[in-house]
Amino acid sequence: MSTSCGKTKLNASDPVLAKLLLVDDDSIFRNLTARNFRRRAYCVYEAATGIEALAMAEKHEIDVVILDVSMPGMNGFEVLLRLKETNSDAEVIMLTGDTTAKTAVGAIKLGAIDYINKPVEMNELVLVVEKACEAGRLRKENRRLKSILKRNTQEFSMIGKSKPMQEVFRLIERAGPTDTPILIQGESGTGKELVARALHNTSLVADKPIVTINCATLSESLLESELFGHEKGAFTGAITAKEGLFEVADGGTLFIDEIGEMAGSLQAKLLRVLQDGSLRRVGSVKERNVNVRIICATNRNMRQEVTEGRFREDLFYRIDVMTLKVPPLRERQGDLPLLVQHFAGDGWEVSVDAMEALAACTWPGNIRQLMNAIERAKILADDNIIHLENLPPTLSSIGFEPPPPNNQLSVDGQSKLSTLQRDYIISIMRQNGGNKARSARVLGISRRTLYRLLERHAIPLNDREYQPAEQY
Numbered sequence: 001m002s003t004s005c006g007k008t009k010l011n012a013s014d015p016v017l018a019k020l021l022l023v024d025d026d027s028i029f030r031n032l033t034a035r036n037f038r039r040r041a042y043c044v045y046e047a048a049t050g051i052e053a054l055a056m057a058e059k060h061e062i063d064v065v066i067l068d069v070s071m072p073g074m075n076g077f078e079v080l081l082r083l084k085e086t087n088s089d090a091e092v093i094m095l096t097g098d099t100t101a102k103t104a105v106g107a108i109k110l111g112a113i114d115y116i117n118k119p120v121e122m123n124e125l126v127l128v129v130e131k132a133c134e135a136g137r138l139r140k141e142n143r144r145l146k147s148i149l150k151r152n153t154q155e156f157s158m159i160g161k162s163k164p165m166q167e168v169f170r171l172i173e174r175a176g177p178t179d180t181p182i183l184i185q186g187e188s189g190t191g192k193e194l195v196a197r198a199l200h201n202t203s204l205v206a207d208k209p210i211v212t213i214n215c216a217t218l219s220e221s222l223l224e225s226e227l228f229g230h231e232k233g234a235f236t237g238a239i240t241a242k243e244g245l246f247e248v249a250d251g252g253t254l255f256i257d258e259i260g261e262m263a264g265s266l267q268a269k270l271l272r273v274l275q276d277g278s279l280r281r282v283g284s285v286k287e288r289n290v291n292v293r294i295i296c297a298t299n300r301n302m303r304q305e306v307t308e309g310r311f312r313e314d315l316f317y318r319i320d321v322m323t324l325k326v327p328p329l330r331e332r333q334g335d336l337p338l339l340v341q342h343f344a345g346d347g348w349e350v351s352v353d354a355m356e357a358l359a360a361c362t363w364p365g366n367i368r369q370l371m372n373a374i375e376r377a378k379i380l381a382d383d384n385i386i387h388l389e390n391l392p393p394t395l396s397s398i399g400f401e402p403p404p405p406n407n408q409l410s411v412d413g414q415s416k417l418s419t420l421q422r423d424y425i426i427s428i429m430r431q432n433g434g435n436k437a438r439s440a441r442v443l444g445i446s447r448r449t450l451y452r453l454l455e456r457h458a459i460p461l462n463d464r465e466y467q468p469a470e471q472y
Contacts, residue, residue, distance in 0.1 A: 023053040045060060067092055067093065070097060162327075172199055176198070186297075192299075211245045211255070214257040277291060328363070349385045354386050376391075
């Protein structure tokens with residue numbers, strides 16, 4: 001068995017067309033064939049038996065297997081079955097001295113892409129290998145794109161008749177068909193990703209993928225690798241080369257969420273892609289060019305981020321060619337009943353008291369908080385009717401905003417509501433040992449909103465205030 005992947009008359013930096021595994025017990029044929037393909041810039045592994053072939057396929061990422069049917073011990077059909085059982089991505093070409101159609105049909109049924117009768121004509125074998133390489137490449141690309149689309153194209157609907165949402169729809173209709181970079185601004189949970197998808201779906205590249213990434217969920221080094229890709233050995237754990245999301249989205253749309261969280265060094269690399277479409281993978285000196293429509297989103301005040309030196313001014317003006325502001329739910333008068341019914345679904349009803357409670361909430365977590373509240377209520381509801389008691393308890397203490405004076409709520413009533421809110425926040429903080437991130441999740445609000453509430457109610461910020469006394 002040969003584990004060499006050497007090449008003849010090729011420099012070490014020359015690209016490899018594909019990785020072949022040549023399996024034949026005839027050493028003369030195997031060596032001559034391997035030498036021929038190495039001269040054509042293929043990486044060739046050799047095996048004399050089925051056992052050796054399976055070990056090779058497990059150790060290396062093989063693109064095409066050239067497999068002889070008649071071998072001592074494990075024959076070619078058995079090897080083919082074992083390869084398919086291990087979910088090998090390799091395309092298999094069978095070599096056989098049996099010219100009967102039965103053998104050929106059997107090979108195809110077992111998953112071989114083609115078969116060639118012996119004695120082998122080398123030019124014919126080269127053509128079949130080239131076709132197998134292309135078929136494998138297309139199959140992998142199709143699977144990769146399906147995976148991306150499955151991950152990124154869940155069905156959501158944008159709903160709203162309010163004036164702010166009608167303005168959003170108008171801007172989507174105008175900006176969607178252009179290739180202009182767009183900055184979507186809005187609070188957490190307002191549906192910025194939905195807007196990005198709507199922009200893509202109305203664009204000239206709607207038939208291409210939209211790929212999304214959230215800068216707030218990844219470390220700087222991982223974000224760089226995800227966006228720009230990396231070469232094999234670029235860092236510990238980079239066992240293979242990987243294309244970045246810019247390359248994956250080439251010809252389509254890349255949606256960069258929470259752009260304000262991006263580190264300064266990556267801002268410079270992003271600026272270069274926006275300027276001339278060129279990028280380099282991590283660990284590579286090779287320039288690659290992409291044509292990607294960029295849509296960014298943030299819940300930050302980007303002008304303030306620029307002023308305070310946390311975001312590059314030149315990059316800001318690149319992504320802020322057009323700004324689209326998504327209104328918070330509290331500013332979308334009249335949309336709440338539509339959204340509630342949409343999230344509840346067909347066959348569900350909402351009681352009057354439940355709807356009044358939902359309407360009275362300020363929804364600091366916006367659409368996301370509303371969707372989670374309805375989903376929870378549906379789990380607890382009976383007879384497909386959502387009642388007040390089915391709603392999250394946080395709605396009765398966190399989200400309510402004192403009604404305007406004409407509702408005749410007394411000052412004393414407003415004070416009691418504020419006290420109830422303060423007490424509930426403190427109880428949740430105590431339950432979570434003062435951990436603000438966990439407390440915010442339990443309350444169904446963002447951490448920033450929690451900080452504002454802690455400050456408004458003069459609630460201690462120190463986590464030690466909420467730890468059991470015996471810990472000290």
